[in-house]
Amino acid sequence: MAHSRGDTRARILHTAAELFQRQGYGATGLNQVLTASGAPKGSLYFHFPDGKEQLAAEAMALAGAEMAERMAEAVAAAAGPAEAIAALGALLAQGLENSDYRDGCPIATVALEEAGDTGPIHDACQRTYELWLRGLVEQFRGWRLAEQEAQELADLAMSSLQGALLLARVRHDTAVIHAVARRVGAMAAQAASAALGPIAAQGASDR
């Protein structure tokens, strides 16, 4: 049945994404993915005929798309840029705490291992980051920020949260994520309030 085939495929992808995230691409063997997912022997090459590279590229794309949905949910209720960035920080901090500091960014470990290369894994990681950034840019645009300003603030928010996630993971303490989100959020809120009108903008920058 197509249904159970799809289940096996999805189970393999989710297991692979989790193992790659936690221990890296290089350290994760296909046999480990097979055993941990409980998939029948032979199903790996049936579903992923191009092997480990295809599996990793699809696992990163899937994990990235799922994270993009969680991010969109987290920021949807935000009243402004500061609240949106705080909500993203809380989402990342919660993921870290809930996994006892094992699950940070679903992409970063593999992205760092593969960043010098080109190929399907690198492309999947790059598309994932741009997907996340696009979501943030569109949120910021909704708060009247100009395209370039929205892009720069999204890059700043994503960079600082990614870096804070790394520090928090190494420290086993999420405080740095919330602190960084607060400061970057304040900056974004200031930019958004300046964008509301030339008088407000002048007030924020000149006084």
Added chain:
Amino acid sequence: MAHSRGDTRARILHTAAELFQRQGYGATGLNQVLTASGAPKGSLYFHFPDGKEQLAAEAMALAGAEMAERMAEAVAAAAGPAEAIAALGALLAQGLENSDYRDGCPIATVALEEAGDTGPIHDACQRTYELWLRGLVEQFRGWRLAEQEAQELADLAMSSLQGALLLARVRHDTAVIHAVARRVGAMAAQAASAALGPIAAQGASDR
């Protein structure tokens, strides 16, 4: 001779640091380190009797200490926090460009692979980040920032530069590092100018 022994040991450590940084801990085998460093067979276990874990912990500590020196040199000539953060960003961007986007942070790849664990590798990565942060905090303190403010700004600068380094590596474009450094630098400069005196501080926050 002690001298040539030290050379072999240092050569192994530098080779290991480079391989771990570029391809990760899990994907790097001891035989590859031995071959790439040109060290005689048997020298690995002679110098690193506890094996790969000891080698990685010492390689991260060495690479981290060398980066700390380069960071200290880069910020030593800075006139203020904005210039210091720009100089750090330029240092990281240059390392990325000079290595054709292979060498980002010497620690991050291994730190992400090992962050869920405790043990000598995790400890070496954590100590390295705290060493880098301490250097920045001391610079910021020299510009009259209070200890807590200096710590928070150092966390923010380090987080945002680390995250920007990851984005830049994936994009094969360092523009994001410079853009993030400019914005975080401007924020740090504002905090430092506010710290110069209560009147200036009130001017920045209340008006």
